Structures are given as structure tokens and as C-alpha cells.
Amino acid sequence: MxxxxxxxxxxxxxxxxxxxxxxxxxxxxxxxxxxxxxxxxxxxxxxQQSRIELYSEDCETLKNNRSLLNIFMSSISVKVEEMKLKSAPMEFLKICENYPLPRVQTLSYTLDDSRITVEAQKILTNIFPGVRCVMPDKHFCYCSLSKWTQFRTLIIRKEFLWRDPNDYCNLRDCTLIEELIAPDIYIIKHSFDGFMPLPKLRTITISVSDGNVTTPLTALMGIDKYGGTEGNTDNIRGLMLDKVRCTYSDLCGVVTSFRNLVRLNLDRWSCLNETRLWKIVAKSPSLQIMDITRMNLGLDFFSSSRRLMCTVMHYRRAPLTVFYAYTERELIRRYFTHLGLQLIPEHKIQKPLCGFIIQLELTPLDE
Known part of the structure; x- marks a missing residue:
């Protein structure tokens, strides 16, 4: 034995x-x-697999061996929660309708033929009825999202989305969306009109692509247009910048436009020195939390004068909570001395996100 x-x-x-x-x-x-x-x-x-990747050759193997297909699909149905399909053929998808995988929550897929987009999406909703997060093919129709009753997160890759002209649909119809992750080009194209009215939307994560926009914060300029036409941006509660180089003027403009901003999360790329930091705080009287744990602070960051900090804090109506890296506690305690500052060290520094990121936190409209 x-x-x-x-x-x-x-x-x-x-x-x-x-x-x-x-x-x-x-x-x-x-x-x-x-x-x-x-x-x-x-x-x-x-x-034992929780994540499966099927490429076109795997799909062909399973399509041509029904016995293997039966064994394989039955086996992965036990634990698989994340599925990636690469260049999946329609014939394979049709066969798989007989082998639903309800445990799958994250689905990433591309198709081998863009002409079958709408039909393929309808089949995918039958194979993966429990999907919460979708990373779709570059040819994509919004209409299928409503068929996933557990759907909450839409992740757009670099390619543009496409809508079937014979079956008009709109992202606004996908009222269950809580999180949208997309490149800046997609965000700029929609000018926020396409998704700001979504009632359950909590997070918008924007991937800043090099060379596609004049400045990194260009992707946020559509917010002002939205605020002036169909509503306002009072439900934007948080802003986080990660590895995004931006001018002081641009950042102040964005912070000022978010009238109810509560949390601001910056790193050294987005805020180069303490003078800029306090000027930004001055532009946002509603700010309650400032997270600088990823700033990698050094002596060169701080100003020799405490006057600006004291002036800004004097005119604030409420205390400001500052989260900082525990390893930088001596510098923070030496320079951030105002009684209106509540200093909280984070023993574990947040890991940088992948790429250049702008993230917005929202209060859902239906709350």
C-alpha cells in the first residue's frame, strides 16, 4: 500500500x-x-483544478474525443472557478452546452471567428450560468450580460467593444455591474455617459495606455461633461492613482471636481513632494482619508517649512486620517505634527497594481 x-x-x-x-x-x-x-x-x-485554460488545440482534441470530453468536463466541474478559452470554435461550444460548469465565476474568452459573436455569447451563458466576472472577446455584444444573473464585473481588454447592429444594446442595460475595468481609450470613447448611471456601480478601474492620451488624467475629463448634462458626480467617493505621472494642475482640477471625495490614494508618481500634497488636500475639503503607503517617502519629499501644512489643516472642518508605511513612521511623526492629523501606520504596504492605473470608488446610486 x-x-x-x-x-x-x-x-x-x-x-x-x-x-x-x-x-x-x-x-x-x-x-x-x-x-x-x-x-x-x-x-x-x-x-483539483480551480483554474483551467483551454486553447484551440485542446478544444479540437475534446471535440473529436467525446469520451475524453465527458471525463474531462465532469472532472473539472468539481472545483473550477476560473475559465479561459482561447480561439474557441463554435462547434466545440455547442457540444459543451451539454456539460454546464455552474461553479465558474470568472470567464475570459476569445473566439476563432468574430462572425459568431452573438450566437457564441448566448451559448456561453448556458455553459457558465454562474459567471460573476467576464473578460470578453474583442467582438462583443452587451446584450448577453443580462443573461448572467450573477454577473458583477466587466473587464475590457485593449480592443474596442463591438455591438451587433441587428440587436441594439447598451451597457446601461447591464444594471447589475458593480465593477468596470477598462483601458483609457474605452473610457474616453464613452465619456462616462455609458456607465455612470449604472445603479450598482462601485468601482471604475482605468488602465492608462502609453501614448494614447495627451495626459494620464484625460480619461477623467468626461466626468465634467457628464456632470453638466445628465446628473452629477457626487457619488464619487474615492480616487486612487498608481504609477500615473500627472501635473499638479491636472490633479487639482480632478480633485476639485469630485465634490464629495472622501478617500485619496496617491503614490510618488502622482505626487512628487509634500508641497503638492498639501495643496491637493486644500482643494478637497470633504477629504477624510489620505493613503500614502505606496509613496516610498524620503527626506527629499518633505518641505523644510510646516507653514503650508498648518494653514491647510487650520481651514479644515474635520480631522484627516493618514495611512502611511510603517517603515516610514519616523519621518511621518517628525513632519506630520498637526493635531488634526490622525496617523495610522500600515504594517503591510499595498502591492502596486499591474500597469498605470486610475481607480474611482463610487457610492452606488441605489443605496
Whole structure:
């Protein structure tokens, strides 16, 4: 028994080092009685997977071997929560309708033929009925989102979205969206009119692409237009900039336009020195929390004079909570000395996000 267990453990370790394509090939090759244990270990490996990536060659293999398809889909249905389909063919998707995966919450996909977009999306909603987060193909129709009753997060990649001209739909119809992640080009194209009215929207994360906009904060300029036409931006409660270089003038303009801004999260890229920091605070009287844990502060950041800090804090009606990196506590305690500052050290510095990021936190309109 011990020897069998050691053999299985060794075999499982080797299987885990193979990619999925090779695992499937190994399963197909294991056809004699002595290979039963190998197949069982392959099935066990698939049953433990929480994330699966299927490429076009994998789809073809499964499409042409229904026995393997049945075993594989049954196995991954146990734990898989994240699924990625790469260049998936329509014929494969149609077959998979008989093998729904209700546990999948995150779905990323591209299709091998953009002409089948709308039909493919309808099938995907049947295969993955429990999806909460969608990263769709570049050819995409909003109309399918309403079919995912658990859908909450839409992640747009660099490509533009496309809407089926024969089935007009609008992002505004996707009223369950709580989080939108998209490149600046997409945000600028929609000018915030397309998604600010969404009643449950809590977070907008904007990926700033190099060279596509004149300044990083250009992506936010549509907010003023929105505020002047169909409502206001009073539900914007938080602003976070990560590795976004911007001018003091641009940042002050944005902060001033957010009349109910409560939380501001900056790093050294977006705020180069203490003088700029206090001037920004002065532009936002509603601010309650300032997070500078990712600023990587040094002596060169601070001003030799405390006058500006004292002046800004004197005119504030409420205290200001400052989260800072625990490793910088000596500098913070030396320079941030005003009684209206509540200083809170963070023992664990937040990890930088991937890329250049602008993030807005909103109070949902239906609250």
C-alpha cells in the first residue's frame, strides 16, 4: 500500500508539471489495463483544478474525443472557478452546452471567428450560468450580460467593444455591474455617459495606455461633461492613482471636481513632494482619508517649512486620517505634527497594481 501511494504521489507530481494539452494526450495514450492508475491520477489532477485554460488545440482534441470530453468536463466541474478559452470554435461550444460548469465565476474568452459573436455569447451563458466576472472577446455584444444573473464585473481588454447592429444594446442595460475595468481609450470613447448611471456601480478601474492620451488624467475629463448634462458626480467617493505621472494642475482640477471625495490614494508618481500634497488636500475639503503607503517617502519629499501644512489643516472642518508605511513612521511623526492629523501606520504596504492605473470608488446610486 505504501509503495502504491509513493508511486501515485510521484506520478501526480509529474502530471502537474505537464500542460493541459500534454495531459490530454497522455490520457488518450493510456488505453491498456496497466494504464488505469495513470488515468485515475489524471482525473484526480483535473478534479483539483480551480483554474483551467483551454486553447484551440485542446478544444479540437475534446471535440473529436467525446469520451475524453465527458471525463474531462465532469472532472473539472468539481472545483473550477476560473475559465479561459482561447480561439474557441463554435462547434466545440455547442457540444459543451451539454456539460454546464455552474461553479465558474470568472470567464475570459476569445473566439476563432468574430462572425459568431452573438450566437457564441448566448451559448456561453448556458455553459457558465454562474459567471460573476467576464473578460470578453474583442467582438462583443452587451446584450448577453443580462443573461448572467450573477454577473458583477466587466473587464475590457485593449480592443474596442463591438455591438451587433441587428440587436441594439447598451451597457446601461447591464444594471447589475458593480465593477468596470477598462483601458483609457474605452473610457474616453464613452465619456462616462455609458456607465455612470449604472445603479450598482462601485468601482471604475482605468488602465492608462502609453501614448494614447495627451495626459494620464484625460480619461477623467468626461466626468465634467457628464456632470453638466445628465446628473452629477457626487457619488464619487474615492480616487486612487498608481504609477500615473500627472501635473499638479491636472490633479487639482480632478480633485476639485469630485465634490464629495472622501478617500485619496496617491503614490510618488502622482505626487512628487509634500508641497503638492498639501495643496491637493486644500482643494478637497470633504477629504477624510489620505493613503500614502505606496509613496516610498524620503527626506527629499518633505518641505523644510510646516507653514503650508498648518494653514491647510487650520481651514479644515474635520480631522484627516493618514495611512502611511510603517517603515516610514519616523519621518511621518517628525513632519506630520498637526493635531488634526490622525496617523495610522500600515504594517503591510499595498502591492502596486499591474500597469498605470486610475481607480474611482463610487457610492452606488441605489443605496
Amino acid at each position: 505504501l509503495q502504491d501511494a509513493l508511486y501515485d504521489n510521484c506520478q501526480l507530481a509529474k502530471i502537474k508539471n505537464l500542460n493541459l494539452t500534454d495531459q490530454m494526450a497522455l490520457y488518450e495514450e493510456a488505453i491498456d489495463d496497466n494504464s488505469n492508475r495513470l488515468r485515475k491520477n489524471l482525473i484526480y489532477t483535473w478534479e
